[in-house]
Structures are given as C-alpha cells and as structure tokens.
Amino acid sequence: MARFGFGKKCIAALLAVGAILAGMLVNAAPASAADPQCTTYVSNSEGLLPSTRSGVTNCWMLRGNNSDGVWALQVSLTYCYGLYVGPNGPDGDFGGNTYNALKTVQRYHGITADGGYGRQTRSVMYFYPSCT
Incomplete structure (x- = not known):
C-alpha cells in the first residue's frame, strides 16, 4: 500500500513539473516578438532609422512589408553597403533583393x-548618412 501511495505522489509531481515546463515553452518567445512593426523612419545622429509612427526604433520588418521604414532600410543597404535592393533602387518594398541584401549585411556583421x-x-x- 505504501508503495502505491509513493507512486501516486511521484506521478503527481511529474505531471506538475510537466505542466510547468509546457507553460514555459508556450510562453517562450524571442525578446523582439513584443516589438512593433516598423512603418516609417526617424532621422537622428545615427542616420535614417526604421521606426514606428511614435518613434520607437526597436521594431521589426520582414519580407513582404511595404513602408517608409523599408525605404529607410533600403537607403542604408544601398549607400552604406553598396548592395542592390532592386532595379529602381529604394522603393519601400521588402522583396527578395532587400531580403538578400539584408542577409549579406547580417553575415558581414x-x-x-x-x-x-x-x-x-x-x-x-550602419545607417545613411552617418555611414559616409
């Protein structure tokens, strides 16, 4: 009987630990996940930085985005790194050329x-024009 009771306690403890770990995995996310999307840019001593409308520069952009923030990123990719972002230069469209250019910069750094x-x-x- 004592052995059976010990087993129940162990199983209960394992289930509790499993539930805690599962909760931690569900809540696990990169720190940037809470950041807003860049939709425009600000100009400061660092250059033209992608930002939110409220001026937050810790923001994100991905392939498929189209905004003034993407345009500012493309300007820096073009003029600071000499990379190709598309046939018409910076256009605010985060397509394949911008994606590849950004990967080049990430590898460089x-x-x-x-x-x-x-x-x-x-x-x-590096952000334009501070990189020149």
Missing part, C-alpha cells in the same frame, strides 16, 4: 543571417 530586420540587426547596422 557576424549575426544570424535570417533576412529579417529587428533589434539585433539594428544594433550592428
């Missing part, structure tokens, strides 16, 4: 080359 713009990329990039 030794960070994860995922082709997305976020906190980590912002922290290492």
